[in-house]
Amino acid sequence: MNLTDELERSFGDGPAPRPVDDHLAAGRSALRRRRGLTGAVGAAAGAVALTVVLSVTGGTAPPDSAPDVATDPTPTADTTAPVEPASAPWTDEMGPVRYRDGVLEVRPGSVVHERIDNPFAYTPPQASAALDITYDGRRSWVVIELRRRGGKDEVTYSASVPSNGWASFADYVAEQVDLTTGGDSGWPETVVLTGSGDVVASPGSEILQRTDDPRLGPAFAAPGEPTGAALVTAAEDGQGYFVVWRIVEGTLEVIYVPPIDVVGATFEELLSYARMQYAGGEGLR
Known part of the structure; x- marks a missing residue:
């Protein structure tokens, strides 16, 4: 008696084997599952990479999703810092x-x-x-x-x-x-203020032309302050001077234009020059 043969017969024939086509179909399904899993892993890796790029470049994740990578908080303006006023431009x-x-x-x-x-x-x-x-x-x-x-x-x-x-x-x-x-x-005396508040030529000097309304503007005198301008020959040196004056709180203030700037200019031209100087804020001194 062959012991090996007896043992095989004792197990019986068992279930009938599956057809070859069934084995092939099962194998194909397993392969599809492995490929699908690999694609899902790849898609997840791609999503992580995209989140990193957005974090670096300042982008944000969609509102319904949680960020995959931690990012620094967005800087905010310091509203407590003092704001310096812009300097007015120079013209x-x-x-x-x-x-x-x-x-x-x-x-x-x-x-x-x-x-x-x-x-x-x-x-x-x-x-x-x-x-x-x-x-x-x-x-x-x-x-x-x-x-x-x-x-x-x-x-x-x-x-x-x-x-x-x-x-x-x-x-x-x-x-x-x-x-x-x-x-x-150091300038020669050309005009003086009398006790009655009038401005006249100093002794020996001569006023050639004058106006008591030179219209030099508020940069020269406040409203109501007496003002004037004149072309005067000074007794001290015989030179011609263009002068403008104002009376402030009872004191006569006289401003001179040097003779070198007066030669060749008319009284009206000197007045126009004075008006331009005070309108520009520079004045005559």
């Missing part, structure tokens, strides 16, 4: 200095060689300054004043070529102060 007709909101400002690009603060000794909020300054290749000595007239701030500005009759910048400033305060200015 071509402006000089190299100005007063803005009571503060003296120097035009960008200017070089200040020397500066004297408040030479007129004004009490705040009034102020004054004198500067030896170069702007746009041109050096000049300037005086600027901030005065309170009729409840309003008024600025007057004047400029001169350096050393134009003065030994130093300090001498120039001292003369401008004397012109305004009525001290010994």
Whole structure:
């Protein structure tokens, strides 16, 4: 007896084998499942890569989905930081200095060689300054004043070529102060104020032409302050001077134009020049 044969017969024949076509169909289904799983994994990897790009470039994930990659919080504006007001622009007709909101400002690009603060000794909020300054290749000595007239701030500005009759910048400033305060200015006396409040030629001087309504504007005098302008021959040196004046609180202030600037000009031309200077905020000094 063959023991191996007996054992095989004891198990019986078992179930009938599946047809070959069934085995092939099952194999194809398994292959499709493996391919579908691989595609799903690839799609998930693609979604992660897309989220990274959006995070770097500032994009955002769709509203219904949670971000796959942590990102830094979006920066927000600091609303507590002080905001500096933009400086008012400088225009071509402006000089190299100005007063803005009571503060003296120097035009960008200017070089200040020397500066004297408040030479007129004004009490705040009034102020004054004198500067030896170069702007746009041109050096000049300037005086600027901030005065309170009729409840309003008024600025007057004047400029001169350096050393134009003065030994130093300090001498120039001292003369401008004397012109305004009525001290010994170095200019010859041309007009004086009488006890009755009239402006007349000084003894020996002669007024050739004059007007008591020069229309120099609020930069020169406050409304109601007496003003005037004249072409005068001074008794002291026989020179012709164009002068403008104002009477402030009973004091006569006379401003001179040097004789060199008067020669060849008519009275009307000098008046027009003075009006233009005060309208531009520069003045005659």
